[in-house]
Amino acid sequence: EAEKENLSFQAEVQQLLNLMIHSLYSNKEIFLRELVSNASDAADKLRFQALKDEALYEGDAELSIRVAFDKDARTITIKDNGIGMTRDEVVENLGTIARSGTRQFLEALTGDEAKDAQLIGQFGVGFYSAFVVADRVTVLTRKAGDKPQYGVRWESDGQGGYTIANEERPERGTEVILHLREGEDEFLDAFRLRHIIRTYSDHISIPILMDGEGEEAGEEKVNRASALWMRPKQDISEDEYHEFYKHVAHDFEPPLAYIHNKVEGNLSYTSLLYIPQRAPFDLWDRDQAHGIKLYVKRVFIMDDAEHLMPRYLRFVRGVIDSDDLPLNVSREILQHNRMLDRIRSASVKRVLDLLETMAKNEPEQYAGFWQTFGRVLKEGPAEDFGNRERIAKLLRFSSTHEAKEAADVSFDQYLERMGEGQDKIYYLTADSFKAAVNSPHLEVFRKKGLEVLLLTDPVDEWLVAHLENYNGKPLQSVAKGELDLGELEDKEAKEELDKAADEYKPLLERFEKALADQVRDVRVSHRLTDSPSCLVVDDHEFGIGMQRILRAAGH
Ligand code: ADP
Ligand code: MG
Numbered sequence: 001e002a003e004k005e006n007l008s009f010q011a012e013v014q015q016l017l018n019l020m021i022h023s024l025y026s027n028k029e030i031f032l033r034e035l036v037s038n039a040s041d042a043a044d045k046l047r048f049q050a051l052k053d054e055a056l057y058e059g060d061a062e063l064s065i066r067v068a069f070d071k072d073a074r075t076i077t078i079k080d081n082g083i084g085m086t087r088d089e090v091v092e093n094l095g096t097i098a099r100s101g102t103r104q105f106l107e108a109l110t111g112d113e114a115k116d117a118q119l120i121g122q123f124g125v126g127f128y129s130a131f132v133v134a135d136r137v138t139v140l141t142r143k144a145g146d147k148p149q150y151g152v153r154w155e156s157d158g159q160g161g162y163t164i165a166n167e168e169r170p171e172r173g174t175e176v177i178l179h180l181r182e183g184e185d186e187f188l189d190a191f192r193l194r195h196i197i198r199t200y201s202d203h204i205s206i207p208i209l210m211d212g213e214g215e216e217a218g219e220e221k222v223n224r225a226s227a228l229w230m231r232p233k234q235d236i237s238e239d240e241y242h243e244f245y246k247h248v249a250h251d252f253e254p255p256l257a258y259i260h261n262k263v264e265g266n267l268s269y270t271s272l273l274y275i276p277q278r279a280p281f282d283l284w285d286r287d288q289a290h291g292i293k294l295y296v297k298r299v300f301i302m303d304d305a306e307h308l309m310p311r312y313l314r315f316v317r318g319v320i321d322s323d324d325l326p327l328n329v330s331r332e333i334l335q336h337n338r339m340l341d342r343i344r345s346a347s348v349k350r351v352l353d354l355l356e357t358m359a360k361n362e363p364e365q366y367a368g369f370w371q372t373f374g375r376v377l378k379e380g381p382a383e384d385f386g387n388r389e390r391i392a393k394l395l396r397f398s399s400t401h402e403a404k405e406a407a408d409v410s411f412d413q414y415l416e417r418m419g420e421g422q423d424k425i426y427y428l429t430a431d432s433f434k435a436a437v438n439s440p441h442l443e444v445f446r447k448k449g450l451e452v453l454l455l456t457d458p459v460d461e462w463l464v465a466h467l468e469n470y471n472g473k474p475l476q477s478v479a480k481g482e483l484d485l486g487e488l489e490d491k492e493a494k495e496e497l498d499k500a501a502d503e504y505k506p507l508l509e510r511f512e513k514a515l516a517d518q519v520r521d522v523r524v525s526h527r528l529t530d531s532p533s534c535l536v537v538d539d540h541e542f543g544i545g546m547q548r549i550l551r552a553a554g555h
Pocket of ligand 2: 037038126127250
């Protein structure tokens with residue numbers, strides 16, 4: 001049997017802890033929300049695993065969370081009968097930066113406390129908030145299905161290390177005991193604790209129990225303990241929606257927007273979907289596992305990133321609860337499930353609707369959204385052909401119109417400004433905004449007063465390759481092939497150009513010879529008005545930026 005060990009936190013955990021204690025100082029009470037949230041997650045996990053193995057309930061399927069306090073010992077205890085943890089899991093989850101996100105979080109730290117405190121919001125680091133009010137935390141836990149002797153006692157003062165030992169534990173689940181810091185006695189109060197629970201955790205779907213007042217009173221349920229998404233919209237306050245979001249998204253900040261829908265008929269389900277304010281840490285992580293929580297008849301089934309939302313909407317968080325899927329649904333079943341396909345495509349439409357409405361009615365809010373998630377949304381036209389036009393409507397770019405870096409020009413605005421005779425949407429791709437506005441390719445367009453969209457994200461080449469046109473107007477790179485300005489071409493210029501091409505033929509041939517390995521062709525062009533020369537690519541080729549990406553990827 002493993003004995004008691006003294007272990008150190010990973011250096012990063014210590015850093016995180018210190019920051020946490022400082023930045024949450026004015027909002028201490030959220031420790032309770034975080035610990036209750038973990039207890040609720042643990043109950044969800046047990047309920048899901050017990051669908052396959054009922055023995056995990058060990059004869060007790062009534063899941064609940066108990067909150068208690070002891071005035072004399074100066075402790076607060078949060079206890080659940082959820083999944084529990086093994087010794088290894090305790091070390092992994094409470095002592096190390098087990099999740100990639102936490103490391104990215106630490107890399108993002110600037111040393112400026114105010115700025116760093118804001119970063120906390122992006123990462124699920126809830127457990128450590130216990131140390132904001134406690135100078136010693138004890139965790140007692142036993143994994144569901146394990147023998148009592150595999151119980152674990154973990155203890156830490158949040159000062160660099162912790163001890164861990166095995167301890168007999170008849171009941172499964174986890175108990176977190178907070179030994180309050182000097183001066184935190186305000187939390188040793190039933191009224192205060194109830195109030196905090198109702199404020200932040202009312203939406204938790206299992207009962208949160210506290211001892212009632214008076215000698216004889218038994219346990220009382222403090223929260224409403226019903227699935228929030230099942231309640232009628234008009235009965236749910238903005239705050240309740242926000243708190244629920246923080247719980248499902250493991251975020252510290254309220255969401256940017258949400259939509260709540262109940263669908264009845266031959267396919268019945270409820271969806272509550274949120275758009276976060278900030279990018280989740282794993283937005284660019286291919287293996288990202290979170291996203292939408294799938295429930296079947298109120299039972300949590302899984303956190304899913306692939307079956308319920310396409311990748312270009314992977315930032316969406318929330319819950320989908322189906323009445324029709326079987327309770328024993330597996331990932332394999334989800335793969336080709338017609339019901340789920342329909343739920344998914346309806347949910348995508350709702351999210352696109354929400355964004356369209358926001359873009360129209362709250363342009364400032366939409367600008368914030370675009371800055372955070374625009375690059376992800378740009379993957380849409382390639383991934384979701386059916387919704388291509390709707391996604392295109394939501395795209396924003398920089399352009400030569402105002403020549404500012406913030407991307408705020410939509411295709412619709414571009415079309416509105418298009419003059420007589422212009423039949424194409426012109427764009428230029430470049431590595432940076434600076435490179436784009438200074439590009440010699442723009443010279444002739446400036447001279448003619450034609451607006452050009454400036455695309456500077458790596459994904460943009462990919463985007464235009466799949467979009468091809470908007471509202472019937474083809475997208476045309478100003479840096480590709482023969483520059484054909486169509487109706488906008490003036491005749492004399494064209495004739496002059498042909499004449500010049502004849503005149504300079506010998507010179508062009510010498511250039512071609514000298515650059516034989518680097519270029520395919522050397523041409524006279526009216527593209528430029530000030531610069532002597534520029535590189536262009538053929539119409540059917542990827543732009544220079546994309547070629548660079550492909551080369552880097554080994555193509
Ligand atoms: P998050 O909840 O965002 O994952 P936390 O810091 O709140 O981050 O918790 C870290 C991890 O510790 C959880 O993901 C979970 O694996 C484990 N954990 C915390 N509390 C409990 C609990 N009451 N029961 C089981 N596991 C828990
Ligand atoms: Mg948590």
